[in-house]
Amino acid sequence: MILAAIDIGSNAVRLQINRPITYDGVTIFKKLQYIRFPLRLGSDVFENNQIGDEKFREFVKLMQAFKNMIDLYQVDEYYACATSAMREADNGNALVQAVKAACDLDINIISGDLEAELINRVIAFNLQTEEQYLHIDVGGGSTELTIYHGEEKVISKSFPIGTVRLLKKSEHLDTWDEMLLWIQEHKGKGSHFNAIGTGGNIRKLYELTNKEKGKYIGIKKLEEELHILKNMPYEERIVNLKLNEDRADVIIPASEIYITIMKKAGAKKIMVPDVGLKDGIISYLYDKNVLNKKI
Template sequence: MKLAAIDIGSNAVRLQITRVLEYEKVITFKKLEYVRFPLRLGHDVFSEGRISEYNEERFFKLMTAYKNLIDLYEIDGYFGCATSAMRESENGREIVDRVYQELGIDIKIISGDEEAEMINKVILQGLDNAHYIHIDVGGGSTELNIYENHEKVYSHSFKIGSVRTLEGRDTPEAWQEMREWVGKYAFKKGQKIEAVGTGGNINKLFELSGSSPKSRKMSLETLTKTQDVLKNLTLEDRLNKLQLNPDRADVIIPASDIYVAVMKAAKAKKIIVPDVGLKDGINYHLYQTKHPESDKVFVKN
C-alpha cells in the first residue's frame, strides 16, 4: 500500500509518499518521496491577514507538481491538511476550493486540536506511562499536550510560532498565557516530567547540538548552549558556516525560544526528539481509515 501526506504549514509545504510495511503487529512507513518547499504562507497571513495573489499562484503551481507525483506513484490514498496560516487567512477557504475544483486535490483546513491529535497518534506509541509534555512548534502556532499513564490528559493550541514570532506578530499576552497554562497543567511539585519535541526546528537543533542520535534525547542545558551558539552567529554565518536553508536559518532561533520557555515553565530537564511529525500522523490516520479494525502499531523506520 502506498500513501501520500500533504502538510501545508506556515513556513513550508510538504509532500511525503510512503509505502506501508506490515509485519506481525507493527507497521512502518518506508519513504518513497519527500518534497519540502519553503512557501512561507505565514508571512502574508500574519502581516496582511490573507494570502497574496503572488503566493496563491505559487501555491497552485506547487499543488500541481504534487498532484503529478501522487499520480505517478499510483498511490492508494492521500490526505491533505492545512494548518494555522491557511485557517487564519481571509481567503484560505477560497484557495483550497480552487485547488479542489481545478486539480481534484481535497485539502482540509484543520484546527490546532486536530493537528495535535494526528501527531499524538504516532507520538504516544513511543512513550511509556511516565509524565510528558509534548511541544509541537509550527510556523504559526504551538500545540502543547500533557501525557500521563500513556494517555493525553490536557492539550492547548497557542498563537505562538516560529514565523509568527519572527514577523513580530506574537504578543506578550500569548506568551504569558502559554507559561501560565504550562505551570497549571504540566508542572507538579515532586513529579518528574520530560518534554517531547516535534517540528523541523527541534530536529535541526538536536542535530546541531551533537547529542547522541541513538538516544534521541537532549538536555535543557545542551539545548540552551546550542541556542546561545546560534544567537552569537549572524544570519549569514548560519547560512554559510552551518549551511542551514534560508527558511530555517531565520526561524530556528525564535523556535528555540519557544521550546526553552515551555521546558523551563514545566521544569523539564530533558527533551526527547523522536523525529516524527504531522506527516507521519497523516499517514497513520490514512492507514487507520483504510483498516479501522487493525490493532497494529506504528514504529518509526
C-alpha cells in the same frame, strides 16, 4: 497500498508518500517519496491577514506538482491538511477552492486540536508508563502542547505562538502568559514534566548538538546552541551550519519557544523522536483503510 500526506504549514509545505509493509506481525511505513518546499505562507498572513497574490499563484502550482506525484505513485488515498497560516488567512478558503479547480486536489483546513491529535498518533509509542510528559510541537504559526500520563493523553491545547509569527512580531504577550499559566496549572504543585519535542527546528537543533536520532537534548545544550546562533550572522548559519535559508532565521525563535516552555515545565531535557504531522496523517490513513478506525 500506497498512502500520501500533505502538510501545509506556515513556514513550508511537505509531501510524504508511504507504503505500509507488514511482516511477522510488525508493520513499517516504507517511505517512497518526501518533498519539502519552502513556501512561507505565514509571512503574508501574520502581517496582512491574507495570502498575497504571488504566494497564492505559487501555492496552486505547488499543489499541481504534488497532485502529479500522487497520481504517478498511484496513491490509494491521501490527506492534505493546512494549519495555522491558512486557518487565519481571510482568503484561505478561496485558495482551497482554487486548488480544487486547478487539479482536483482536496485540502482540509484543520483546527489546532485536530493538528495536535494527528501528531499525537505517532508520539505515544515513545512514552513510558507512570511518567508525566509534555509534548511540544512548534510550528510557524502555532505551538501545540499535549500532556500525557504514560501513554494516555490527558489534555492538549493549541496556542498562536510560532516561529514565523515571532519573526513578524505579530504574537501577543498575553498569549505567552496564557500558555505558561496553562502549563503551570496542569503541572501540579512541586512536580515536573518530561519534555518531548516535534517539529523541523527541534530536529535540526538535535542534529547540531548530537549524533544519534531519537535521544535527548539537555536544556543547557539548547541554551548554549541558542547563544551560538544569536551571535552568528544569518549568512554564516547557512554556509557553516548548512541550514536552509528558511530554517536559518526561524531556528532562533523556535529555540526560544522550546526553552521557555521547558523551563516552565521543569524539564531538564527534551526527547526528539523523528516524527511529525505528516507521519500522523499516514498513521490515520492506515488505521482508516486497514483497521477501520477513525480519528
